[in-house]
Amino acid sequence: MKVYKAGEKSKAICNDCASLVTTTFTYRDVPFDDGKGLVKDVMASVCDQCDRVVALPAQSTPAVRRSREIADVSLEVMLSASDMELLDLATWRIDPDSGLRLRKPLLAYYIQRLLGDPAAIARLQAKSSTRISTAAKAMKIPKRRLSMKFAPKTDASMRELMKASGLNKSHLIRGIVHEIEDDLVRPQNPKNLQKLREIAMVVVA
Ligand SMILES: [Zn+2]
Known part of the structure; x- marks a missing residue:
């Protein structure tokens, strides 16, 4: 599993720019995986052109995963x-x-x-x-x-x-x-x- 550090570069498809763009890994507030609410300061891959979050690396999955309370x-x-x-x-x-x-x-x-x-x-x-x-x-x-x-x-x-x-x-x-x-x-x-x-x-x- 690749673990990214802030400032590292990558490439990804940005939907807003509709093209393959260079991205920078940095900490951003991103929505929980169920779409309800935001998680603060999560490592994300951000489009260098439009500054949108285009992807989340695997290391951010535990943070954005909303823990579902399942009763014992x-x-x-x-x-x-x-x-x-x-x-x-x-x-x-x-x-x-x-x-x-x-x-x-x-x-x-x-x-x-x-x-x-x-x-x-x-x-x-x-x-x-x-x-x-x-x-x-x-x-x-x-x-x-x-x-x-x-x-x-x-x-x-x-x-x-x-x-x-x-x-x-x-x-x-x-x-x-x-x-x-x-x-x-x-x-x-x-x-x-x-x-x-x-x-x-x-x-x-
Ligand atoms: Zn973009």
């Missing part, structure tokens, strides 16, 4: 206390000081990763239903509420996993928790721990 989607599931312990053990192993802050990013990371893994559906189906021993069934395992808000993209990915696996939300989350258990809780030296620690540093910063 709540996730509420009941997990057994033991599943919640596994999730919190995994986040604790990634970063002991993160408290509850890594629950959501860890689940979101797994949701995206599992969606890209063709073998994941069968694994999730298996892991969502097993591991409740007869002894545990006989005892009353307390339930815990897992409550968080996902970005719409994560929610959509979770729904795709639900559809592909035929699992409801709480079974899917349970399957994911057991996947996390196998990756991060049970191994002596979990494979992805260093990578997850790096992600965690960004997330809990």
Whole structure:
């Protein structure tokens, strides 16, 4: 991606001059991409003949892009206390000081990763239903509420996993928790721990 500095020259078609003109990159107030309102001082390519903005370089896209407020989607599931312990053990192993802050990013990371893994559906189906021993069934395992808000993209990915696996939300989350258990809780030296620690540093910063 070419990044321009103020004063650099280029060529572009100017609609007002109806010709190929030389342009100069400089800071101008330009409209937001939805046409409502102006963004101040954005790098633009300006016609040397008529002084109109003829183009915006890629580096100006974030500034003119009107951020659309998209509401987060709540996730509420009941997990057994033991599943919640596994999730919190995994986040604790990634970063002991993160408290509850890594629950959501860890689940979101797994949701995206599992969606890209063709073998994941069968694994999730298996892991969502097993591991409740007869002894545990006989005892009353307390339930815990897992409550968080996902970005719409994560929610959509979770729904795709639900559809592909035929699992409801709480079974899917349970399957994911057991996947996390196998990756991060049970191994002596979990494979992805260093990578997850790096992600965690960004997330809990
Ligand atoms: Zn012009």
